[in-house]
Amino acid sequence: MALRRPMVAGNWKMNGSAQLAQELFKKFATKLHNDSVEVVLCPPAIYLESVRQLLETNRETLNGSLVRMGAQNLSQHDFGAYTGETSGRMLKDAGCRYVIIGHSERRRMYGETSNIVAEKFAAAQKHGLTPILCVGESGPAREARRAFEVLAEELDVVIEKNGTMAFDNAIIAYEPLWAVGTGKSATPEQAQEVHAFIRNRLSEVSPYIGENIRILYGGSVTPSNAADLFAQPDVDGGLIGGASLNSTEFLSLCTIAMSA
Numbered sequence: 001m002a003l004r005r006p007m008v009a010g011n012w013k014m015n016g017s018a019q020l021a022q023e024l025f026k027k028f029a030t031k032l033h034n035d036s037v038e039v040v041l042c043p044p045a046i047y048l049e050s051v052r053q054l055l056e057t058n059r060e061t062l063n064g065s066l067v068r069m070g071a072q073n074l075s076q077h078d079f080g081a082y083t084g085e086t087s088g089r090m091l092k093d094a095g096c097r098y099v100i101i102g103h104s105e106r107r108r109m110y111g112e113t114s115n116i117v118a119e120k121f122a123a124a125q126k127h128g129l130t131p132i133l134c135v136g137e138s139g140p141a142r143e144a145r146r147a148f149e150v151l152a153e154e155l156d157v158v159i160e161k162n163g164t165m166a167f168d169n170a171i172i173a174y175e176p177l178w179a180v181g182t183g184k185s186a187t188p189e190q191a192q193e194v195h196a197f198i199r200n201r202l203s204e205v206s207p208y209i210g211e212n213i214r215i216l217y218g219g220s221v222t223p224s225n226a227a228d229l230f231a232q233p234d235v236d237g238g239l240i241g242g243a244s245l246n247s248t249e250f251l252s253l254c255t256i257a258m259s260a
């Protein structure tokens, strides 16, 4: 087993159905044979209960493989008059182990600043959830050679509020905005360069955290580019959008991560 167990997390976004969850579990039973990859399903909140039930009823057929559930977002608040929001405690009650924080779609479309993201990170951990913290630069920022600056800012705000040791129980997902849902993935070299930058930034404060944190790549990952991306030394798997909605493709990505 590699130092860091690869993870393949499917972010369904506002897509999918209870039927997709059933299809996936049928395939998990035949294609996942061991714990060499951790698979995480992040369906819309309304389907968390369906996935939780499938996890429970399929415990035996999963046969030691690691399939877990995550949410796509949470409130930074514990409870109160926040219509439409879901707290970390509720997600924990619903059976989530992970929660995606700071996805670029939430930062861009719902006004989530790095400060709010840092508060959500804290709220997740307070309620026993492991945050999957998304960071990534826009196309113009990359063209202006400001990618590292943007990534450092997104990361540092969370570090300042929560401390580096909080990353002992966190996952980072590098998702360049120009690659999300565009069909244009980062090259393996581009991904490796950024993942190494993120790892080094954490290592400067804690070599232990730097070495152990899992950093996923997200942005137009498909079965045809995954092997090269996952083979990079600092890429520990993927956060998958579009391809997580096709059970055959998603399982193929899990199998690729198993042998990466």
Ligand SMILES: O=C[C@H](O)COP(=O)(O)O
Binding pocket: 011, 103, 175, 179, 180, 181, 182, 183, 218, 219, 220, 221, 239, 240, 241, 242, 243
């Ligand atoms: O969270 C997942 C990402 O935004 C990647 O989406 P994508 O695989 O559809 O590009």
